[in-house]
Amino acid sequence: MDMNDAVKGLAALAQESRLGVFRLLVRCGAEGMAAGDIARHLDIAANTLSTHLGILANAGLVQSRREGRSIIYSADYDGTRRLLAFLMEDCCQGRPEVCAPILESVLPGCCGTETHGGNDEASAH
Amino acid sequence: MDMNDAVKGLAALAQESRLGVFRLLVRCGAEGMAAGDIARHLDIAANTLSTHLGILANAGLVQSRREGRSIIYSADYDGTRRLLAFLMEDCCQGRPEVCAPILESVLPGCCGTETHGGNDEASAH
DNA sequence: CTTATATTTCGATAATTCTCGAAATATGGA
DNA sequence: TCCATATTTCGAGAATTATCGAAATATAAG
Known part of the structure; x- marks a missing residue:
């Protein structure tokens, strides 16, 4: 890419x-x-x-x-994954709190996105 | 959006x-x-x-x-987050294994992306 | 106030792209 | 083979967009 x-x-x-x-x-x-x-x-x-x-x-x-x-x-x-990854390359430069919210809401409520919440049972699909 | x-x-x-x-x-x-x-x-x-x-x-x-x-x-x-979220809206339709890899590599190696690996110590920034 | 720096707006030209009708290609069935 | 369905390719006209020179606006300094 x-x-x-x-x-x-x-x-x-x-x-x-x-x-x-x-x-x-x-x-x-x-x-x-x-x-x-x-x-x-x-x-x-x-x-x-x-x-x-x-x-x-x-x-x-x-x-x-x-x-x-x-x-x-x-x-x-x-291919989609590669494109999105390229877009956000080197995004957070030592400040994870900046881009973590981006990551967590790209696929909202989906695929175990709740990284910091910890309630894995909620994403039951 | x-x-x-x-x-x-x-x-x-x-x-x-x-x-x-x-x-x-x-x-x-x-x-x-x-x-x-x-x-x-x-x-x-x-x-x-x-x-x-x-x-x-x-x-x-x-x-x-x-x-x-x-x-x-x-x-x-x-704004960037909103755009990416819209792109992937309703992506996984009951098959999290399809879109989980997308999510995990949008910001590769960053911001605790290793959701399923569990080695939080590796992302030490 | 005058000058210098930083950025934006304006106007025009060149290039790209969207859309559609018509024709072409490919597959399946009688 | 002949016909119907499904999709693609071709060619042209209309619309959008990128880029640039020149001029305008805004801030700072002397």
Whole structure:
């Protein structure tokens, strides 16, 4: 992940349709969604969506696989992780209290985010 | 934080000069850096940088304060946190193992990120 | 008040990008 | 083979954006 990769990734997300697609796929998880279903879901023309999906895929934010006539897209969690990590690189410079709140609320109430609270039973999903 | 705010924030970061400014300020912490120093540091013309800083500020990613003749810019950690949280909203949908690695490496090796390892002594800053 | 430093605003040009219609490619079924 | 469905590629026009020179504003110092 260098500056060019990061700009490419951020530019891919910096557009209403593509951000909508990405967030939809983030919610879908590994199962993903067929291109046509995404188009219907977000009311985007098929060819326009195809361009957007290509940009997101090229940026390493989504993946695709073929299933019969459909092509299924899903979020690329690893690429996403790399982008976010690059953004916040060397953030806290000896002051953990600055960036700890950022970390703790990126995925609010999720995945054992409550690092300092200690109530692991609460995140029961 | 809605779709428009997020697109504004991502677009602000999706440009090489601005991404460089943001990452520089993230490393500077609350102390920040004067506009002129940023311009020299990144070799950007003063007026061009001013436009970029305005865009970053309008997106809620940096703040400014005056000190004498200089205007000091610093990263807006809270705005940044809101943007990242929006990006990953409803990410894990019942499968914490999917997004936990994202969370743990956004700020690698920092701020007690080692949620599941348990060796708190390692993050000794 | 005058001058110097620091930053921003203005106006214009060059480059990039979004969107869409039309056509092309790929897969599955009759 | 022929047709229908699913997605992508191509080409063009409209809109947005980056950058820069010049001028304007704001603060500090002599």
